Amino acid sequence: MAHPVATEPVHRLVPSPAGRIHLVEQGRGPLVLLVHGFPESWYSWRHQLPVLAAAGYRAVAVDVRGYGRSSRPEGADAYRLLELVEDNVAVVRALGEESAVIVGHDWGSTIAATSALVRPEVFRAVGLLSVAYAPPGGPRPSEVFAGTPGPEEFYVSYFQQPGRAEAEIEPDVRGWLAGFYAALSADTMPGADAPDPHFVAPGGTLRERFPSGRRPGWLGEAELDVYAAEFERTGLTGALGRYRAMDRDWADLAPYNGAPVTCPSLFVGGALDASTTWLADAIAAYPTTLPALHGSHLLDGCGHWIQQERPETVNRLLTEWLAALPS
Template identity: 80%
Template sequence: MPQTSAVDPTHRLVPSPAGRLHLVEQGDGPLVLLLHGFPESWYAWRHQLPALAAAGYRAVAVDVRGYGRSSRPAEVDAYRMLELVADNVAVVEALGERSAVLVGHDWGATIAATSALVRPDVFRAVALLSVPYTPPGGPRPSEVFARMGGEEEFYVSYFQEPGRAEAEIEPDVRGWLAGFYAALSADTMPGSDPHFVARGGRLRDRFPVDRLPHWLSEADLDVLAGEFERTGMTGALNRYRNMDRDWQDLADFAGAPVTQPSLFIGGGLDASTTWLADAIEAYPATLPGLTASHILDGCGHFLQQERPAEINRLLIEWLRNVCGQVYPSNAGPSAT
């Protein structure tokens, strides 16, 4: 099957259980799948695609089902975790490969870790950005989230009610996204926690106003907002609406470790990292193949966009450890 050059990214559609998945690929070499989180798209990896391609990898950034140009099934339960694992397997097959390394951020990290857990025959290593690995099991997720926040409501519970978050976001997608990105980025974080909603309020009530984080240009925001203005938010939000289904579907994997070689990178100012500090401490048992773990001081949630050069360096160092030394097809062994 023809592959892309290290120079030009290529957009393509491939078949999957969702119907079709849109992806952007660049480079030749060992396959690395890049999985974005909420509320993003393949575009979250725009800084990593050329860097990984130049380092000798076939980098593929996927629009997860429900996002961008990928299919958006109407049924809520079509967004359960095992369906997303099946999508990742379908991408590997459609690209003519037998295995891949997974790199995920935010929800993409959880999708990547679960894919590695369920299909170790296909996914030989996994890098997790922002959200640590926590094995399946424990209390029912909706019950846990309902107890969080005290008099306020945790954002996951807010997202889980069909139509509720859509009614807040869709009248002003661009403005909402700008505020959400700013609220979770190191240089624009507000003083009050944006993950909680006052009773009768909106999530955006605590977002910064008229400020963009340093990593997000107006043109970048146009790209990100344009996708959601076209697709709506329901496909993306349906991921949150399947967490109890995932808990049931993955019951046989309760407490199971991910044993493949792994990497974790978190932001020192990211709530995803600080809330789940116990999960990071448990890595010797839950990620026994962990080769490196990094907490980036002064970094927020959107690691690969806030600190692209640092993330690229850490990923490439880890990939060379996992895949062995590789060289770009258009460069000799002296390339760095």
């Protein structure tokens, strides 16, 4: 007898190298694994889970290690990309599957691309939201970010020292998150003449440059409550571990320097997102770096939180792409 499709999201904990991974699944069919970015959670995919389920897929959104109800190992080494890839593999196996399509946003995009790069036998296709794929290699990341011209400090460098960003964020997690989300959302991001919120002035904080008292349209009180409650409970150190492992990734992934991701792929970015501007050369290189690319889409008037700012468009692009994949 056929099993009924799960019409409501189901929460589960599964074992992984991290200890445990919390996930939320909905629907039955081919597995689609959804991986969030910073500073988010499985909840970032709340608009995608029911749509993918209705389209005939087993949609599964994880809390990346360091977030939510997933384990939070200590030390930056625990947040290397190769560790996160193995968490994803463990999720696929724990769900009784042999393979999955993987889709990521922000850091999740990098995690998804790396998963497809190093474990192609498990991840048969990859969708990338907001952050473009750039093959491993090049200069050491800490040297790149430390070399930003001028006296201001790039946010990635600001995040490196354990405890520093936490001291800014954790006294008022809810307010900080609201400002961070607003700074990168199309309808509330600072204008071109305002100080760039991706940089910190000498002796300053990131929060000083967040929009004051403005909330993006996609972020109501209820949504902010969910995010804030998670980070008030867990703190930010696990989430920030991803940034603090970047130099370790550079060494770990040296065998893959310059390598393309050859499985079927999709890219969707926001035209107003700084990530798409910074990585414009990477997007232009897709014919070489993503040779099986199905489509590359920049959504006009859209910022960084793409699947929450433009859920209908992202859902349409994802379901059309998934339907076109070989079974």
